[in-house]
Amino acid sequence: MTVWRITDGEDGLESGERASPRYDIVEHDTALLRVAAAASSPRLLMTGEIDVSNARDVTHALQAVQDRVPGDVHVxxxxxxxxxxxxxxxxxxxxxxLNARDRMLVLHGVSSHIDRLFRLIGWNTTPGLQIHCRPRS
Known part of the structure; x- marks a missing residue:
């Protein structure tokens, strides 16, 4: 896994704009999946597809953010x-x-088909897992 910092200049906000976490560490970057992290907060941004070929990389990225920052982890x-x-x-x-350490994994922006898979398998009730911002029914 390659980890490097992205430097893209200043990150100023206009008055009234909402600050968002700056994803300044790339945990994983392939044609199939990109995982970016915010070094100073417990957040990950994932884009692409997650399958058996890169699930281990997802695990490593989740572990890295757990080790880097205390508190709940947000993806x-x-x-x-x-x-x-x-x-x-x-x-x-x-x-x-995370649950064993009184922390949680909070998933944001979960699409309806991914939410459905969690529910079909029954893993939506996993201790320490919160699916936040569920899609509208």
């Missing part, structure tokens, strides 16, 4: 188009690990 999945059972398992195992 933005709005840019994830596909996830298989191996990917779901990476999230549920991370949630269980």
């Amino acid at each position: 933005d999945l709005a840019g994830v188009d596909f996830i298989d059972v191996a990917g779901l398992r990476a999230f549920t195992l991370a949630a269980r690990d």
Whole structure:
């Protein structure tokens, strides 16, 4: 796994704009999946597809943010188009690990088909996992 910092100049906000976490560490970057992290906050941004070929990389990225910053871990999945059972398992195992330390894994921007997979398998009730910002029914 390659980790490097992205330097893109100043990150000023206009008056009234909402500050968002700056994803300044790339945890993983392939044609299939990109995982970016915010060094000073417990946030990950994932875009692409998560499957058996990169589930281990997702696990490593989740562990890295757990080790880097205390508190709950937040993952933005709005840019994830596909996830298989191996990917779901990476999230549920991370949630269980966090739960054992009184922390949570909070998933944001979960698409309706990914939310449905969590529910069909029954892993939506995994201790330490919170699916936040569920899609509208």
